[in-house]
Amino acid sequence: MDAELFPRSRAQVAPGAVHVPDWLDGDRQQRLLDACREWARPPAGLRTVRTPGGGTMTSRQVCLGWHWYPYGYARTVVDGDGAPVKPFPDWLAALGREAVEAALGPRAVPWEPYDIALINFYEADARMGMHRDSDETSDAPVVSLSLGDTCVFRFGNTETRTRPYTDVELRSGDLFVFGGPARLAHHGVPKVRPGTAPPALGLTGRLNITLRVSGFGRDPQRIMGDSPS
Template sequence: MSEPTDALIPRPRRDVAPGAVHLPGWLGPERQRELVALCRTWASGPVPMRAVTMPTGGVMSVRSVSLGWHWLPYRYSRTADDVGGGAVAPFPGVLRSLGRDAVAAACGPAEGASYEPDAALVNYYDDAARMGMHQDREERVNAPVVSLSLGSSCVFRFGNTENRNRPWQDVELASGDLFVFSGPSRFAYHGVTRILSGTAPAGIGFDGRLNITLRQTGLS
């Protein structure tokens, strides 16, 4: 896979909205390779990666696996009630440290030090997958949401906190990018409108898109 031409042009930090920060290239190539390998391990069990069935009967085009807490529409559980009822894998310490570093980079050291993520959702997108506009609202605390991108770039739509309609902004997220939303933007609607096929960087061992989302649930 060839490196995109614009990869040679620095992409600065961007404050997309109050509390919503895009840090391009936050993860270096070696860290990306490490996370891709970990995602493969997490996807192999104890709960398998699956496509979530929504209450309406629709099936998401994204495939996902949960760590720490199992996410179902629209709640968390310690067991994978929609795929056999097995116990969800523990939340990895490597993601707790990474989440704190991410929040510190986006929001400042004090916020990073107090961040206690305990749930991760690893999403796999093939070239046809999409994610509709939605809020992350099953958590009981207003802690930041951390999003890490690996593999193919995507068009990430970041909207408002009131509804799925405009105003919104489309942001291209590339492999290694960090996006954090917190504070006034914590409950903004967001989604992925398309995957930019052929944009995964060479050498990370993966084609397609992986997204790791970290959350602090406030659950005991």
């Protein structure tokens, strides 16, 4: 919103989980959106993710660095066109480190570089069920950046997909980082609010860019786990 009675401020949602509103200014949002549009092009572009039970995720996804599929990682789009996964750029790794320092402080910045991006595109009716990001061997903080439409982001606990949880409104440009005791907390997106994206951005829908440290090193073997976003 252009003007608010009470400006939003950063908040610790849980120990190790911090919401930083308006972290990306308009220019940085636009540059990141332009990059996402290029990454979404085939080969290894935006795809519909199919679950082992035969269903499909309502958001669509493209990956960088390592390709995520239910429930593991590979170097090629094993559940799509089979193309090599797109590379993870150095500037995005630097953005991940900057985000962690801004949210959790310099001591929380991982020594390993960020090397995975999961980019999810949400149309008006898309949702994401409660899940944990547990497919990586690193416990480095997860970085989440939002572009476009506002969403309700549900951040829960490490033990169950149900309560207790906290609903957080994530708007375009917002940063959410979770690590430490919150690294394996369940989280999801129960609602997207269509038509709430900044008009100047030129995006219909919501993009979520999630950055992670794999911990895989040079091992080409895919790693199995259980997380979609």
